[in-house]
Amino acid sequence: MARLKRELVIPNSQTHLAEADDFIESSLESIGLDKGVIADIAISATELINNAILHGNRGNATKKVLIRLLVDGDRVQVDIIDQGDGFDPFSVPSPLAPENLLKEVGRGIFISKSLVDSLEFGREPGWGTRATLIKSVAGSIESQ
């Protein structure tokens, strides 16, 4: 049985980003996960939520974002699901290229991927694009 399984639906607005972060961080705190690891997951997830709001749902205020959190054994999985028609999350040029270093945007997916073990995109039936981040937290839970 999963150690933790929760979900939250937020309106498609960045004003609800803090609510989504609180949901993720407080859920992971409740199982005694190390704060540094929680921050990595929260940073990665908020990048994907911003992406879902701005690019997946294209800022459409009538749409929603579903955040699904699953902790199973030593593995944390967060699904961020929009109601958009799909987009290419890897079409952004490398933020590490010298010509892009001073650009204000274009680092979200790169940072999100850097902080977790895997980041994959797919389609969620009845919704839209699903971004799934997975991070192994072996040895990072207090009760272990």
Add this chain to the structure above:
Amino acid sequence: MKLASREAQGVVVLEPKGKIMGGPDATAMHELLHDLVAHDKKRVVIDLSGVDWMNSTGLGILISGLTTMRNAGGDLKLANVTEKIESLLTITKLVTVFETFDTTQSALDSFPRS
């Protein structure tokens, strides 16, 4: 995120607290940095000691502030960069772009006296 500001040695010191992740608070910080230049305040230190973490939105605000200040003939420097933010600056190579200091005072002292 909460944002306090003060002036010392002719430099504006911004002291954000909490998380910089996007949304209205982040927009306010972005706008404040641009307002400073409009009021001829173009030497800024951002004290990051109270920032738990930031994501790419926060980094974008820092870059925007940096380029705005430098284009106006000033500069933006970072002080008290936490381990988590230092790590982000490293993986994004922005560590090569920003001047960082261990204390706010050393950041203030790095500006030439006006």
